[in-house]
Amino acid sequence: MAQVLPAERDLRRVIGDGDGVPDGEVEGLDEQALVDLYRSLVLLRTYDERSVVYHRQGRIGTYAIFWNHEAMQAGAVHALSDDDWIFPSYRESAIGLLRGMPAATVLSWWRGHPAGWWNPADYNVGSICVPIATHVPHAAGLAWGKKLDGEPSVAIAFFGDGATSEGAFHEGANFAGVMSAPLILLCNNNQWAISTPLSAQTAAETLADKAVGYGMPGVRVDGADVLAVYEAVREAAERARAGGGPTFVEAVTYRCAPHATADDPRAYIDLERVEEERARECVGRYDGYLRRLGVLDDALTEEIRGEAAEMLRRGIAEAESLPEPDPAVVFEWAYAEPPPALAHDLAELRRVLGGSLG
Ligand SMILES: Cc1ncc(C[n+]2csc(CCOP(=O)(O)OP(=O)(O)O)c2C)c(N)n1
Ligand SMILES: [Mg+2]
Structure with a gap:
């Protein structure tokens, strides 16, 4: 009988605070890889901030903001190979950008234009899943299929804390555990499901504890620490490729933007807590880490931000130039x-x- 260890209690962290908490290091990441990771973080941040503006200008529809969720998305994608499959929820709508998907495609999706429906096989990125958790069994099935075909690919499914209360999550996790499917369950625990707090979502001490019931390891990381996410997902992928089966990764963060552009969280959220979390947001923390390491300066930051801004300018222009469907x-x-x-x-x-x- 396999022994399943209880989930980790502490949050894994690599990035220090530039003060009393020292920086750690992730083995195998050279300077180029560290900067590439930063480039992805900035691209996602730029996409997100521009999208809120485009929404307010009436150029895209209701939009699910992912501000301060970039680290878990970029950290996970960089830990995988391009042959691995990503199953995003609406919170990871722009994750395909990290696989070379044009910004116009994602923006078209938010404009309700069919040009936003990409072929998943072109990028190994599944469709954006809006029904909560229904993509978890899809990801489990794909992962199992890859295993049956003798391919080394793994699948990763992104979902929220609220999704762990859905039947589809439990069915997918159980199936992956029983079939020892090469699946990574990446739970974005931002502690809110629209206006429902985590405390009303579960009686479990941690979400990672749910992993025990499915016979897989549960790992908890600081979701705003891109290197901690990277390392945890890389370990989970190695384990899956070696035949070790699925892993549940709970990336803990705090939703410090509205659920979506249609939401006003002032009705239910503690605004002081939001301000605290915004002060330790993930892009700034990694920026500080790289500067302390001496691999990032103002000039490089400006260049990277400029590239991302240009990509979005071109993306929205392209999306808006498409003929009406x-x-x-x-x-x-x-x-x-x-x-x-x-x-x-x-x-x-x-x-x-x-x-x-x-
Ligand atoms: C099956 C289903 N039920 C309800 C909804 C409505 N809904 C949209 S987002 C959301 C909250 C989900 O919260 P969580 O899983 O924590 O993800 P987050 O939005 O925080 O990333 C709900 C209930 C839905 N989209 N699908
Ligand atoms: Mg949530």
């Missing part, structure tokens, strides 16, 4: 032989939309 797309692909009522509904939609789109 035919509204018929809403009715296609659900049926091999659409029922006649749908033709009536489409005609009605064209009439309501008038000449502009029809």
